Amino acid sequence: MTDPVIELENVRKVYDSGSTRVEALKGVNLRVRRGEFLMVVGPSGSGKSTLLHIMGALDTPTSGRVRIAGREISRLSDRELARIRSRYVGFVFQEFNLIETLTALENVMFPMTLAGREDEELAKRLLLKVGLSEEHFDKFPNQLSGGERQRVAIARALANDPEVILADEPTGQLDTRNSRRIIKVFRRLSDEGKTVVVVTHDLSLIEWADRVIVLRDGQIVEEGSPEEVSP
Amino acid sequence: MMITMKMAVRNIARRKVRSLITILGVAIGISAVVGVSSVAKGLQHDIRVAIGGSASLIVKSKTAPDPLSSALDQSVEEKVRRVPGVQRTVAVWFNNRVVTIGNRRTPIMIAAVEGGQYDFVVGSKVQPIRGRLPRDGEAALGSLVWNQMRPRVGDPVDLSGVRLRLAGEFRTSSQLANMCMITTLNSVKPLRGNGISCVFVQTRDPRRVKREIERRVPGVEAIETSKAVHNMVNSLRTVEVAGLVLSCIAGLVGGLGVANTMLMSVLERRREIGVMKAVGATKARVMKVFLMESLLISLAGGALGCLIGTAGTYALVQVIQKFKGKPITVCVTPDVILEGFLVAAGIGVLSGLYPAWKAAKVDPVKALRHE
Ligand SMILES: Nc1ncnc2c1ncn2[C@@H]1O[C@H](COP(=O)(O)OP(=O)(O)OP(=O)(O)O)[C@@H](O)[C@H]1O
Ligand SMILES: [Mg+2]
Numbered sequence: 001m002t003d004p005v006i007e008l009e010n011v012r013k014v015y016d017s018g019s020t021r022v023e024a025l026k027g028v029n030l031r032v033r034r035g036e037f038l039m040v041v042g043p044s045g046s047g048k049s050t051l052l053h054i055m056g057a058l059d060t061p062t063s064g065r066v067r068i069a070g071r072e073i074s075r076l077s078d079r080e081l082a083r084i085r086s087r088y089v090g091f092v093f094q095e096f097n098l099i100e101t102l103t104a105l106e107n108v109m110f111p112m113t114l115a116g117r118e119d120e121e122l123a124k125r126l127l128l129k130v131g132l133s134e135e136h137f138d139k140f141p142n143q144l145s146g147g148e149r150q151r152v153a154i155a156r157a158l159a160n161d162p163e164v165i166l167a168d169e170p171t172g173q174l175d176t177r178n179s180r181r182i183i184k185v186f187r188r189l190s191d192e193g194k195t196v197v198v199v200t201h202d203l204s205l206i207e208w209a210d211r212v213i214v215l216r217d218g219q220i221v222e223e224g225s226p227e228e229v230s231p
Numbered sequence: 232m233m234i235t236m237k238m239a240v241r242n243i244a245r246r247k248v249r250s251l252i253t254i255l256g257v258a259i260g261i262s263a264v265v266g267v268s269s270v271a272k273g274l275q276h277d278i279r280v281a282i283g284g285s286a287s288l289i290v291k292s293k294t295a296p297d298p299l300s301s302a303l304d305q306s307v308e309e310k311v312r313r314v315p316g317v318q319r320t321v322a323v324w325f326n327n328r329v330v331t332i333g334n335r336r337t338p339i340m341i342a343a344v345e346g347g348q349y350d351f352v353v354g355s356k357v358q359p360i361r362g363r364l365p366r367d368g369e370a371a372l373g374s375l376v377w378n379q380m381r382p383r384v385g386d387p388v389d390l391s392g393v394r395l396r397l398a399g400e401f402r403t404s405s406q407l408a409n410m411c412m413i414t415t416l417n418s419v420k421p422l423r424g425n426g427i428s429c430v431f432v433q434t435r436d437p438r439r440v441k442r443e444i445e446r447r448v449p450g451v452e453a454i455e456t457s458k459a460v461h462n463m464v465n466s467l468r469t470v471e472v473a474g475l476v477l478s479c480i481a482g483l484v485g486g487l488g489v490a491n492t493m494l495m496s497v498l499e500r501r502r503e504i505g506v507m508k509a510v511g512a513t514k515a516r517v518m519k520v521f522l523m524e525s526l527l528i529s530l531a532g533g534a535l536g537c538l539i540g541t542a543g544t545y546a547l548v549q550v551i552q553k554f555k556g557k558p559i560t561v562c563v564t565p566d567v568i569l570e571g572f573l574v575a576a577g578i579g580v581l582s583g584l585y586p587a588w589k590a591a592k593v594d595p596v597k598a599l600r601h602e
Contacts, residue, residue, distance in 0.1 A: 049600070085510065
């Protein structure tokens, strides 16, 4: 239980689009511990999303080492990276990013399909677990409220029982009441043993985390418990 | 699998007008393929009937310039019959001789056909218009000679001492045959002895069997007959080539429509592609999702095209028959329909490949960034 779930060593990420060159991450060292609830905060453009994408094998660093589930990702093929995203991590996004042509239930089953093990009963249980009532299961995303959509997205992230949930501003499009509800879902998942990483710039949420990292200009400038980090 | 299928169907259903136009594009192409194929099949059918009903080779003596002046021993027929690929043989004896009917005498070409298989030798229907077609001991006159000699059915016919009974008058589409007298081979046995002129041969593969006969039977030459069959084979080629060209053009047009629609779909659904990748889709998987969609569109076009093609072809044939009064055979066989679907599937896969590859290449990080 001591080995880190995700380990970043001197990770740099440079976006080079010809004329402009942005250094989104400037040497980040980070270990995500098994079972912890980690929050990454920082101003807009500080590199939070970039960091999260790299942690979930959705993006690769320009330099530095990334180990996910003990495997160095720079050596992995498209198939193996896809496998990590399918089985080991679960992403949740600010815009919910549900597939519009699939119902709530089908959205949760989609990652199962990709992994080759569809289980409708499990998908239903996951939806109930994140607090979506059964009447919504067969609705399409555009028939659901923001809070409901984000619940579906969380259930989808849980579909293949991943080790880590990676959430990028999951409450960014929700009102305060719904934000609190959603963050409580993450807290409960963490209490049940899942590793949870949540990116946010809503500082009122950090009290729910075990550990907080403050990112500024692509660098970790502060790290500690919510109390330590709070201004 | 079920879910990706649902996605494809719903995406097609969601953009109704665009999908419908694309499907129609493919359908028009496929209906052209089906139409041309069924006409070609009909022609093929006609040719098979024509070849089956008449001789495709005539075996004559190598030294004779034509079958009419050829002379062979009747044993040749047996040898020809044993050549593989030969389905039927009919020996014929041609002779130009003075014929006496009543008190009229005139030189006529006599065609003595083995077993009275006149249709086979003439290559078209030999129609009795008076009396009947001759059996052993009988003869019949073509309509042209009949009009010239004006005999009566039952009159005695004298061929240098051989006496036959005049069975009737006949007519065929060949004017040459209408100037002949026909009888059976047995009827003229005293005149010809064991001699025949030539052997008419039926086969499905005239080219090969011709070579085979000339190799196995000494002193003979086999010539291919019926110009009509040749012409038909030629027109079949034309139809087939035209069909191929048409299918390619139709396929190209339909395929471009599908490719365009799929490219638009990929552009619009970049975020969705990013999501698929984020939840674990490989590049190959993303390609499959989009290929499935283009295949579905094309197959829908294929199904519609088969319907339009079949209905349209029959309708067109009705119209043409009304104006030309000439029956046209079209065969919408299962393999014509299968061909339509195969072309459609080909269109679906080929035109879907580039858009699917574009989709697979989408960078999920860029696609998922909020604008
Ligand atoms: N694909 C890209 N091309 C060019 N620059 C990029 C790209 N992605 C990110 N950046 C830049 O990298 C920096 C970090 O971006 P990132 O999205 O990680 O920030 P963030 O902390 O998530 O911001 P926000 O809170 O607004 O989501 C920004 O300056 C951004 O403009
Ligand atoms: Mg961000």
